Amino acid sequence: MKKSVLLLLLPLIIYAANEEKVMKLKKIDTDIKVDGIIDEIWSVADSTDDFFQLSPYYSQAPSRRTVAKILSTENSLFCLIISYDDPKNIQRYTGKLDDASGDVVSIMLDTFGDRKTAYKFAVSASNVRADCRLLDDARNRDYNWDGIWFSAAKIYNWGFVVEIEIPYKSLQYDENLEFWGLDFDRWIPTLKEDLYWCVYEQNEGQRISKFGKLAFDQFKPSVKGLNLEIYPTTYGKYSSLDDKLKPNFGLDIFYNPSPQLTFQATANPDFAQIEADPYNFNITRYETYFSEKRPFFIQGNEIFMPAGKQRNWGFYRPMELFYSRRIGKLLPGGKETPINFGAKAFGRIGMWQYGGFIARTPEVEYTEDDSTRIEPSALFVSGRLKRQIMENSEIGVLFVGKQTAGGADGVLDIDGAFRNSNWQLAYQLARSIQNSKGDYAASMGYTNMTNDWIVMFRSRYVGNDFNIDQVGYVPWRGTFEAVGLAGPVWFMDKGAVSQILIYTGPAVNYEKVDAYTDRAWVFGFNMQFRSHWGYEINTDFGKAKDDTVKYDYYSINFSSWINPDPSWWGNVWGGYSKTYNFSREYLAFYSWAGASFGWNITNFISLGASTNLWIEGNPDNKIEEITFNTRPWISVTPLNDLNFYIYIDNLFLRSSDQMERIFVGALFSYQFLPKSWIYLAINDLRERNDRRAMASIETVSVFKIKYLYYF
Numbered sequence: 194m195k196k197s198v199l200l201l202l203l204p205l206i207i208y209a210a211n212e213e214k215v216m217k218l219k220k221i222d223t224d225i226k227v228d229g230i231i232d233e234i235w236s237v238a239d240s241t242d243d244f245f246q247l248s249p250y251y252s253q254a255p256s257r258r259t260v261a262k263i264l265s266t267e268n269s270l271f272c273l274i275i276s277y278d279d280p281k282n283i284q285r286y287t288g289k290l291d292d293a294s295g296d297v298v299s300i301m302l303d304t305f306g307d308r309k310t311a312y313k314f315a316v317s318a319s320n321v322r323a324d325c326r327l328l329d330d331a332r333n334r335d336y337n338w339d340g341i342w343f344s345a346a347k348i349y350n351w352g353f354v355v356e357i358e359i360p361y362k363s364l365q366y367d368e369n370l371e372f373w374g375l376d377f378d379r380w381i382p383t384l385k386e387d388l389y390w391c392v393y394e395q396n397e398g399q400r401i402s403k404f405g406k407l408a409f410d411q412f413k414p415s416v417k418g419l420n421l422e423i424y425p426t427t428y429g430k431y432s433s434l435d436d437k438l439k440p441n442f443g444l445d446i447f448y449n450p451s452p453q454l455t456f457q458a459t460a461n462p463d464f465a466q467i468e469a470d471p472y473n474f475n476i477t478r479y480e481t482y483f484s485e486k487r488p489f490f491i492q493g494n495e496i497f498m499p500a501g502k503q504r505n506w507g508f509y510r511p512m513e514l515f516y517s518r519r520i521g522k523l524l525p526g527g528k529e530t531p532i533n534f535g536a537k538a539f540g541r542i543g544m545w546q547y548g549g550f551i552a553r554t555p556e557v558e559y560t561e562d563d564s565t566r567i568e569p570s571a572l573f574v575s576g577r578l579k580r581q582i583m584e585n586s587e588i589g590v591l592f593v594g595k596q597t598a599g600g601a602d603g604v605l606d607i608d609g610a611f612r613n614s615n616w617q618l619a620y621q622l623a624r625s626i627q628n629s630k631g632d633y634a635a636s637m638g639y640t641n642m643t644n645d646w647i648v649m650f651r652s653r654y655v656g657n658d659f660n661i662d663q664v665g666y667v668p669w670r671g672t673f674e675a676v677g678l679a680g681p682v683w684f685m686d687k688g689a690v691s692q693i694l695i696y697t698g699p700a701v702n703y704e705k706v707d708a709y710t711d712r713a714w715v716f717g718f719n720m721q722f723r724s725h726w727g728y729e730i731n732t733d734f735g736k737a738k739d740d741t742v743k744y745d746y747y748s749i750n751f752s753s754w755i756n757p758d759p760s761w762w763g764n765v766w767g768g769y770s771k772t773y774n775f776s777r778e779y780l781a782f783y784s785w786a787g788a789s790f791g792w793n794i795t796n797f798i799s800l801g802a803s804t805n806l807w808i809e810g811n812p813d814n815k816i817e818e819i820t821f822n823t824r825p826w827i828s829v830t831p832l833n834d835l836n837f838y839i840y841i842d843n844l845f846l847r848s849s850d851q852m853e854r855i856f857v858g859a860l861f862s863y864q865f866l867p868k869s870w871i872y873l874a875i876n877d878l879r880e881r882n883d884r885r886a887m888a889s890i891e892t893v894s895v896f897k898i899k900y901l902y903y904f
Contacts, residue, residue, distance in 0.1 A: 214405030229347030249723035288321035303374025304366035309585035320346035337491035374404030382759035422447035454540035496548030500610035501619025509638025516666035602663035616641035632656030671705030709738035739773035763790035782810035819847035834864035
């Protein structure tokens with residue numbers, strides 16, 4: 194009884210504890226040199242060493258002492274984090290931006306006081322930097338955001354020091370606030386220990402809504418100036434198909450007329466992908482999804498994201514109504530659709546967030562099946578408006594459209610999320626636009642995890658005429674699905690196991706093309722260990738129908754994540770099912786397995802590989818085909834932000850007993866100044882020709898220089 198009362202009161206206790214966590218930000222007139230040395234000026238800063246252990250032993254005293262200090266000048270916020278440890282235990286690896294590993298510390302700032310979004314700035318003991326945006330009360334992260342900020346790290350015989358400078362003009366913030374939300378984090382890899390300044394519940398993890406306060410001491414940040422970033426870009430591309438070097442020039446502009454508004458524009462951009470997409474193996478009736486990798490589309494994309502996506506949970510994924518890979522798409526035959534220009538604007542006014550996007554593509558002539566075809570010129574536009582409601586919940590509208598001489602395509606959407614620290618209900622309602630035609634689609638996802646129980650539910654409906662293939666990725670037309678899962682969860686106070694989760698529940702999936710509702714039952718088991726590895730096994734079975742064939746469906750899946758030592762990591766997965774193979778048009782067994790690993794050989798050399806194996810059965814219950822794809826790689830980073838990366842993507846088929854495709858990629862990248870890069874990429878594709886000889890298909894070289902002028 195006493196334990197139950199304590200669990201009920203725990204959220205109130207944690208909230209009260211964090212309300213008392215306040216640091217005063219003092220303004221000084223002395224410049225601070227960012228060099229990792231604890232100068233005398235830091236003695237006047239407010240400081241804290243009151244850190245909380247989230248894992249591996251929840252709420253126990255931290256094993257190592259950490260001190261955080263914070264100061265401000267007229268133009269910048271400065272942070273000093275002192276981490277005590279034996280130098281022999283400090284893991285230090287070189288790396289590039291957003292790829293920090295080893296011992297890492299960070300500062301997080303909620304600059305709008307909305308209790309659902311924040312900036313995160315992280316620095317490793319070897320001064321590798323990472324930055325991102327925390328979204329949806331820290332349930333999601335956007336590492337595509339890159340700011341202009343500076344850091345230094347220095348190792349001593351008693352630990353290490355990280356010093357950070359964040360110019361105010363690199364941030365968006367509310368100038369009227371009396372305080373910002375604040376938290377610090379320290380990761381100690383040798384102990385698998387994750388420390389925060391703020392106190393969080395074990396079942397939730399970090400929550401922006403429970404941040405402490407950074408109180409402004411007799412001043413408020415208010416940086417005035419041009420706040421203009423200009424990036425002239427020079428690039429060249431050589432392809433063996435036309436044996437020509439094509440030099441070109443582009444221009445990117447970021448302009449912040451106020452701390453709450455940003456304009457982003459690009460003229461004549463180079464949108465070539467440096468690294469190829471992974472091999473596409475698909476036996477379903479639906480199009481494969483590929484992630485966006487082009488910088489212009491992923492930077493500043495936070496405003497266009499639907500609510501509800503959770504970084505560590507793949508259970509609910511909102512529909513992607515704005516799929517930027519439709520813009521400047523790859524045409525049949527491998528020809529790219531160029532983009533003449535693109536522009537974005539996004540900002541805030543009080544509780545409102547807004548954003549807009551526009552891009553133009555020209556008419557392109559290409560060849561398909563020996564016929565000449567025309568991809569018409571198009572204008573792509575998007576508008577977004579969101580409002581914060583009920584503390585850290587939100588509601589918004591989104592429009593995405595494509596206009597050509599032949600007509601208009603697009604989608605109009607209402608989406609949002611109601612959330613508390615331990616539960617979230619996200620929703621979408623959308624209407625497609627195809628000239629005068631259209632249909633509806635909707636989705637929702639609910640997750641609630643307490644210290645004893647987990648409940649999850651998701652559903653999605655897509656109308657038969659809901660076609661947004663020109664602007665979004667929602668290929669499941671004429672379908673409805675729903676899954677509901679629940680089960681107990683145990684958090685262990687001691688021992689090797691840290692958490693056990695068991696879940697079960699029903700699932701249904703209706704597809705109009707089959708005029709049938711598939712029905713299944715799901716069971717799952719998840720176990721996590723304090724040594725930083727875990728595994729999950731789940732199975733589902735039921736009745737299904739595909740392509741006029743009714744059958745008893747079943748599948749079993751296994752996945753494991755392994756990181757017991759700071760120098761290496763790995764993942765293993767696999768499964769077996771009885772299902773319909775749409776690529777071969779019959780019912781049979783289907784199995785898959787895969788693994789990935791990485792190993793830090795030295796402080797600056799890493800190697801690894803990812804492998805996938807797909808086994809297709811036939812109606813006689815024999816193996817029809819085995820497809821094997823592997824991608825070994827090596828990464829050399831002799832200096833921070835200077836990297837050489839080489840990978841080889843191979844495809845092998847059992848039926849031919851030969852390697853069918855070899856793709857070799859090499860990339861040199863160097864960030865010599867903030868947001869200033871040099872790239873050199875070489876890609877070579879070889880495939881079997883009609884005579885079964887390995888032939889060169891295309892060799893492509895790309896050279897690119899991007900330099901920041903910061904005003």
